[in-house]
Amino acid sequence: MQIKGISAYVIKRLPRYYRFLGDLSAAGIKRISSGELAKRMGLTASQIRQDLNCFGGFGQQGYGYNTDILREEIGNILGINNTKKIIVIGMGNLGKAITQHVNFNDKGFSLIGLFDEKESLVGNIVRNIPIRNTNQLDEFCKENHPDAAVLCIPKEAVYPIAEHLIRLGVKGFLNFSHYDLALNFEGIAVENIHFGDDLMKLSYKIKNLDK
Amino acid sequence: MQIKGISAYVIKRLPRYYRFLGDLSAAGIKRISSGELAKRMGLTASQIRQDLNCFGGFGQQGYGYNTDILREEIGNILGINNTKKIIVIGMGNLGKAITQHVNFNDKGFSLIGLFDEKESLVGNIVRNIPIRNTNQLDEFCKENHPDAAVLCIPKEAVYPIAEHLIRLGVKGFLNFSHYDLALNFEGIAVENIHFGDDLMKLSYKIKNLDK
DNA sequence: TAGATTGTTAATCGATTAACAATC
């Protein structure tokens, strides 16, 4: 039921649908119409129906959508059921916090390794996983075949490591660095998180609040 | 030169322009054409010229753009020169990492306070700022008038604190929680960062890589 | 001046919204 050519705008909304449906489920709401969901999410009913119908007809005329089933379907579309192995490169402040804070399991990933080049960090245990030296990446990947990597390393360090990881079969990156992976490698999946950009956008929005 | 009604798509690209221009500057490149910048950023020259001309004519026909001047102009548009006071609420793993990792100064903000309700964290110093008890928020805000807040607290805790902060004059939020601030308060600026959503998008992209 | 590249208008493309027949 997976069709190619879904717009990035639709994809971006899927996790949010997933979250809201989870909340509805948790609140014991078994059934939801596109109109009601739209109201709760600040969207239009049309948009929700269009988005969902990119992937199939999950509703029932006259009734609406079954909350649990729709949530599960969106989970399937996102590939959350198919667990992918992920590692974290760079266990400084940020890498450590991401490791501790993010629930990878709920989002389609299983965290299997942590790496840092700083010898003083190697051996430390975070979330029951020992930090390994980055120079063991090769061996580790050949044995464990991670599918994705979280990059919490400075811009300068990214190119060689990414190049290496891609050769070792890693095909997805959650990228916190300012190195533009998507621009420099083909055929890989990249999500960028740039706090600085978000802060600057916030600055703009505050500046233009009452206009 | 600030015009209302700039599309969110344009705003979103501004910080990225700002970063790329910074890199060019640092590399000693004094002059750049929309065509060359487009190539480096993976955009079209048309789009860059359209984006910039939302705010004014920063280029010169036959020449292109002066790297430093364009960067500064974009900085002005983003309001980076006008320093706003920001505080962090919630100094767990994430709040601490954000505090240590992000350079607020470069992005239009000055970090002036850290808060947590956990007594065991109160008094700890992070980046030369002591963590205060959240119950001192009122007093602190009345004295220091923060403009914005980074929210690193769980969903359930957000509503009362946000409501409180807004009453105390805070008008911008960098929101890491899953509470939908923008939906529940009006006239404030909000930027959401949801790692989970990004991970799910990454999951989708990996799943659909070779289609 | 000739060449280059902008600023800007026009054309195209795609996303969102509206409308409504199908149907539960």
Add this chain to the structure above:
DNA sequence: TAGATTGTTAATCGATTAACAATC
């Protein structure tokens, strides 16, 4: 059956791209 709400087509709106006259 009558009412509700989907799935889907059509209309609108806006973003991106292309084209080109202005001009440095």
